[in-house]
Amino acid sequence: MHISRVDLNLFTVFEAIYTEGSVTRASQKLNLTQPAISHALGRLRQMFDDPLFVRQGHAMVSTPLARSIIDPIRNSLRNLEVTLNGVHAFDPATAEKRFNIAVRDVLEATILPPLMLQVRESAPLAEVAASHVERRELQGELANGTLDVAIDVLLPLSSDIMHTRIYQDSTVVVARQGHPAIDGAIDIGTYLNQDHILASSRRRGPGLQDFELSRFGMERRIRLRCQHYFAACRVVSQTDMILTMPGRYARIANEQFGNQVLPFPLEIPPFDVFLYWHSNVDNDPANRWFREKVIESLRAVD
Known part of the structure; x- marks a missing residue:
């Protein structure tokens, strides 16, 4: 079928129903x-x-054919939007x-406050939606435009995904004030002798x-595994367990715990x-502006 005989608006309807x-x-x-949507769906069928x-119940579940064509349709719509x-x-x-x-929770609290100051100042009508996206899905969502940008550690993605380093962070140890073995400093022997908390989304x-x-032939003793650093910091404040975590978030999360x-x-x-x-959005004015705001906002982070 020649493209001239196709109503391109139908693909917008298809993508909306799928999403x-x-x-x-x-x-x-x-x-x-x-x-109007039902009529368009009839023409698509x-x-x-x-x-x-x-x-199925109240939901419209996609068929195998719909699942096979959604990515190329989304990519085409995205490219057309970028062109316009x-x-x-x-x-x-x-x-x-x-x-x-897309941003993981450990980075969300660090990045979003200064980013929103930047966005609100120059784009008062714009919205920002931050979400956790599985790393295996990042490439597809960036390609089809359901994500504009993502922030994460270095990932093995295809050459279609562009990236730039936006900051470095250090690893720190968190212990409660008045810890019987730790007072203002910690050596490796004391570190290994403590009970540890591991914060991880993995089970x-x-x-x-x-x-x-392990590179140094050492092993620590994990006594608690939890999902979020904030919860781990609270446990630290009430026990003699210690936590290892990224430095920037540690300073934010522990302000209230001391x-x-x-x-x-x-x-x-x-x-x-x-x-x-x-x-496909490298030269898109809106995406480029937002990337610049993300980078600028991090200059305000200690």
Whole structure:
């Protein structure tokens, strides 16, 4: 079928139904009536000779064919949007745009406060939506435009994903004030003799610090494994257990607990944090502006 015979608006409807999982929510997203969305879906079904979506309860579940074509359709819509945006200059002062950023919780508390100061000052109508995205899904979501940027450690992604280092962080040890074995400093022997907390989203497996310790033939004693550093910091404040974590977040999370934040007692390299975006938005004015704001905001972080 030649492209001249296809109504490109149908693909916008297809993407909205796929993303929202509902004709009603798709109509709200596109500001169209439900009959208009249903009519477009009927034309799509005829075009592809496939139901594309099957109702299960209140949800519209995609068929195998729909799942196989969603990525190329999203990429095409994204490229068209970038092309159209390139024609018109991006004006942050009047832009009513939502920027979607993937960031892990340990970085979220560090980055979002200064970023929102930057965004609110120059783009008062813009929105920022931060979410946790599984690393295996980052590349696809950056490609199809459901994510504008992502912030994470160095990841093995394809050459289509561009990146730049935005800051370095150190590893620190957190212990409560008045800890019987730790007062303003900690050596490796004292460190290894303590009971440790490991904060990780994974249910099992060692932390990064355990790999570093193993290089020196050392092993620490993990007594608690929890999901979030904030919870771990609170446990530290009420016990003699200690926690190893990134330095910038440690200073933020422990302000209310008054815990000691001490240098890690071994010489280990700092870890780098990167900003990621897809090559198809490298020259997009809005995306480029947002990337600049992310980088500028980190200059305000101690």
